[in-house]
Amino acid sequence: MSSGRPGRAVPRDAGTRLRTGRPGALWAVPALGFFALFALAPLAIVAYLSFTSWNGLGAPEWVGWANWSRLLSDRDVREAAWHSLLLTVGTWAFQTPAALLLGVWSAGRGRHRAVLSAVFLLPLLLSSAAVALVWKSLLDPNFGLVAEVAPVLGFDDASWFSTPEGAFSALLFVLGWQFIPFHALLYQGAARQVPEVLHQAAALDGAGRARRFWSITLPQLRNTVVASSVLMVVGSLTFFDTVLILTGGGPGTSTTVVPLLVYRNGFEGFEMGYASAIAFALVLVSTAVSLLLVRLTGFGRMSATSARDGL
Amino acid sequence: MGVGEVLSRRAFLGRAAVGAFGLLTLPACGPGGPGHGVGPGALDVWVWQDAADKVQQAAVDRFNASGAGRARLNRVPGDGYEDKLRVAIGSSKAPDVFFNWGGASVKEYADAGELLDLTPMLQADTAFGKAFLPSVLQAGMVGDRYYGIPMRGTQPVLVFYNKAVFADAGVSPPETWDDVTALIAIFTEQGVTPFALAGADAWAELMWLEYLVDRFGGPGVFERVKNGDVRGWRDPAVLRAAKAVVDLIERGAFGHSFSAVGYNAGGASALLSRGRAAMQLMGSWEYANQLAADPEFARGRLGWTTFPTVTDGRGDPDAVVGNPNNFWSVTAGVRDPEAAFAFLRTAAEDAYAADLVGQGAVPTTTDAASFLDRSADPAFARFQYDLVQRASTFTVSWDQALPSAQATGMLTLIRKLFAAQLAPAELVEALTALPRG
Numbered sequence: 001m002s003s004g005r006p007g008r009a010v011p012r013d014a015g016t017r018l019r020t021g022r023p024g025a026l027w028a029v030p031a032l033g034f035f036a037l038f039a040l041a042p043l044a045i046v047a048y049l050s051f052t053s054w055n056g057l058g059a060p061e062w063v064g065w066a067n068w069s070r071l072l073s074d075r076d077v078r079e080a081a082w083h084s085l086l087l088t089v090g091t092w093a094f095q096t097p098a099a100l101l102l103g104v105w106s107a108g109r110g111r112h113r114a115v116l117s118a119v120f121l122l123p124l125l126l127s128s129a130a131v132a133l134v135w136k137s138l139l140d141p142n143f144g145l146v147a148e149v150a151p152v153l154g155f156d157d158a159s160w161f162s163t164p165e166g167a168f169s170a171l172l173f174v175l176g177w178q179f180i181p182f183h184a185l186l187y188q189g190a191a192r193q194v195p196e197v198l199h200q201a202a203a204l205d206g207a208g209r210a211r212r213f214w215s216i217t218l219p220q221l222r223n224t225v226v227a228s229s230v231l232m233v234v235g236s237l238t239f240f241d242t243v244l245i246l247t248g249g250g251p252g253t254s255t256t257v258v259p260l261l262v263y264r265n266g267f268e269g270f271e272m273g274y275a276s277a278i279a280f281a282l283v284l285v286s287t288a289v290s291l292l293l294v295r296l297t298g299f300g301r302m303s304a305t306s307a308r309d310g311l
Numbered sequence: 312m313g314v315g316e317v318l319s320r321r322a323f324l325g326r327a328a329v330g331a332f333g334l335l336t337l338p339a340c341g342p343g344g345p346g347h348g349v350g351p352g353a354l355d356v357w358v359w360q361d362a363a364d365k366v367q368q369a370a371v372d373r374f375n376a377s378g379a380g381r382a383r384l385n386r387v388p389g390d391g392y393e394d395k396l397r398v399a400i401g402s403s404k405a406p407d408v409f410f411n412w413g414g415a416s417v418k419e420y421a422d423a424g425e426l427l428d429l430t431p432m433l434q435a436d437t438a439f440g441k442a443f444l445p446s447v448l449q450a451g452m453v454g455d456r457y458y459g460i461p462m463r464g465t466q467p468v469l470v471f472y473n474k475a476v477f478a479d480a481g482v483s484p485p486e487t488w489d490d491v492t493a494l495i496a497i498f499t500e501q502g503v504t505p506f507a508l509a510g511a512d513a514w515a516e517l518m519w520l521e522y523l524v525d526r527f528g529g530p531g532v533f534e535r536v537k538n539g540d541v542r543g544w545r546d547p548a549v550l551r552a553a554k555a556v557v558d559l560i561e562r563g564a565f566g567h568s569f570s571a572v573g574y575n576a577g578g579a580s581a582l583l584s585r586g587r588a589a590m591q592l593m594g595s596w597e598y599a600n601q602l603a604a605d606p607e608f609a610r611g612r613l614g615w616t617t618f619p620t621v622t623d624g625r626g627d628p629d630a631v632v633g634n635p636n637n638f639w640s641v642t643a644g645v646r647d648p649e650a651a652f653a654f655l656r657t658a659a660e661d662a663y664a665a666d667l668v669g670q671g672a673v674p675t676t677t678d679a680a681s682f683l684d685r686s687a688d689p690a691f692a693r694f695q696y697d698l699v700q701r702a703s704t705f706t707v708s709w710d711q712a713l714p715s716a717q718a719t720g721m722l723t724l725i726r727k728l729f730a731a732q733l734a735p736a737e738l739v740e741a742l743t744a745l746p747r748g
Contacts, residue, residue, distance in 0.1 A: 055419055055423075055715070055716075056397045056398065056401040057397075057400065057401050057419060057420065057423035057425060058423045058424075076723070139571075140571065140578070141567075141568035141571050141572075142568065142572065142578065142581075142582060142587065143578070143581065159567040159568035159571070160568075160571070161568065161570055161571035162567050162568045162569070162570050162571065247571075248511050249726075250510075250511065250570045250571075250726060250730060251510075251570035251726075251729075251730040252570075252726050252727040252729065252730025252731070252732040252733075253723060253726060253727055253730075253732065254730065254732065264719060264723065265719070267391075267394035267397070267398075268393070268394060268715070268719040268722075269715055269716040269718075269719035269720065270397055270419070270715045270716065271716050271746075
């Protein structure tokens with residue numbers, strides 16, 4: 001992100017850093033230590049395991065590229081990758097507009113907004129497993145709340161999970177319920193950073209509420225949209241617990257995403273080596289996707305001064 | 312995110328166990344957790360958590376009171392039991408004694424040297440070995456060595472039905488496949504799901520194929536696969552069974568939403584007991600679960616019968632599929648082998664057998680017949696006992712008999728068959744191509 005990219009923000013930023021005497025590299029050591037211990041070391045082990053055959057007992061046996069060539073020709077992997085892609089795109093398309101509107105709305109003043117915002121943020125406090133279990137029982141086609149409500153609404157029965165589309169929609173909904181508050185919080189914070197004078201100036205020019213949203217708020221939130229999108233996309237690629245509990249990858253394998261496939265191969269089939277290969281492939285893809293997103297959107301050039309750049 | 316996927320699974324399992332199951336069952340400890348008031352030397356005993364585990368709890372209580380040693384029962388939730396076990400045994404958190412499905416299910420542990428060979432113990436104490444039916448004790452063997460002690464009742468898979476629903480419809484339980492299709496038409500007409508099916512659990516779907524293949528082609532078909540010859544899947548009986556399953560689904564035998572119904576949470580059994588479904592194909596443990604959830608239903612309206620006969624089937628109509636029993640195995644790193652042996656002996660005690668029959672189970676001890684009249688339901692106990700006595704073969708659940716990689720692949724394919732993602736012919740091809748692991 002650094003080389004040959006002209007921009008006045010870079011040198012000015014560097015100068016600021018020197019003058020304000022920010023902490024040196026030493027301060028990053030604890031974080032780096034944790035990162036190495038809990039991220040890099042396991043990653044290295046997974047990379048090693050992907051070249052072995054191991055059933056979880058005894059010593060792994062080196063098998064070279066066997067797992068990787070199997071992965072390339074495995075239809076289950078291709079199918080799961082497609083499901084992960086669908087889930088990622090669906091998550092982004094559903095959560096971004098919802099979180100954006102909710103965040104901007106809750107950024108406004110007023111007691112009712114503050115109270116409702118607090119309520120909206122509640123799902124943030126709950127664990128994924130608890131959220132998934134609660135929704136699974138609410139959406140249970142036989143004994144859940146929807147089973148009572150569906151006939152009233154004119155549905156024959158509430159068999160949401162019996163079609164791929166239904167199961168996918170249920171996943172998108174529950175994941176949205178859980179994660180929209182977090183992204184809304186990002187947007188709320190960002191929307192409050194938008195200088196009030198911009199809105200006042202636009203209002204003087206006769207811009208209505210909608211026009212101000214499109215022409216002032218949204219452009220000012222650009223960096224937040226990118227940040228939130230990167231988190232969403234990379235997060236979606238690794239969804240596991242909600243899928244396992246809510247649909248178990250079903251009906252059939254129609255909501256089996258890559259992490260769930262890893263789990264099934266690793267912890268049900270006990271093919272730890274092959275599961276590691278799939279997991280490592282997922283790491284590579286996730287990293288590539290997030291780097292690509294950062295490049296394409298110019299997120300890397302984002303600086304703390306961007307809000308002022310708008311002035 | 313996305314970093315260290317596999318290793319973080321272990322963390323996830325722990326979190327899920329605490330977060331999800333801990334919420335629902337506060338008294339239960341996570342696997343491998345510290346003992347409560349039993350002391351650090353206590354045997355860590357893992358059992359599959361269900362309604363029948365109070366028998367094992369009573370055995371642990373008696374054992375602790377006897378002074379022969381100390382043990383603590385760890386009731387591990389059934390979802391993910393096997394992966395928790397694998398991770399624990401592969402690490403330093405191995406239980407001392409654990410519940411399993413016998414020989415094939417612990418073969419990988421035995422091969423890896425993780426299990427204690429019980430053969431010397433059984434040779435030293437011949438009376439103990441003779442307490443069990445030889446055929447069932449053998450089901451706990453790997454090769455020519457004993458690794459398991461039978462610790463629950465025998466578990467044939469049966470057709471359970473709701474007597475009230477049958478009485479309302481004025482029909483009787485199916486005896487032949489024609490009866491099955493006729494009943495499906497009658498019940499779907501009345502808005503009752505003919506068969507409750509825990510379709511979220513592929514092993515529940517698997518039971519249909521196990522029985523149909525056995526009825527169409529006899530026990531030799533799966534025996535061949537089990538012995539390592541995957542061409543056994545190409546036997547016409549497998550294709551015919553898969554087609555019969557598809558036919559059942561298309562007739563609406565399982566309703567529309569079976570893929571969201573689980574067994575361990577009691578979903579399928581509740582459908583049966585509340586009359587939303589007429590029948591359920593399930594292992595005999597269904598009785599204990601119904602007895603715990605709805606005693607009045609279990610005692611009054613729960614009926615049972617054998618799997619129906621089929622036309623032109625080569626299999627014996629008396630053959631059964633299921634689990635001969637569950638077993639205790641002891642890990643190689645057991646803290647106190649003598650205490651573990653003393654604990655295993657509780658499985659042969661009269662009090663233990665009496666507790667088992669109290670749950671509607673039929674113990675596989677040689678003197679089980681004398682206990683049957685004390686059963687929670689003597690008629691059910693007698694029915695099971697006679698069924699297993701009469702059976703020419705008792706085919707072990709396929710997912711327990713095959714190596715885990717092959718079993719997992721098979722279960723995935725069966726999920727797909729039931730979700731109409733695979734045609735019967737494609738199922739046969741895909742089964743043949745599964746890795747042996």
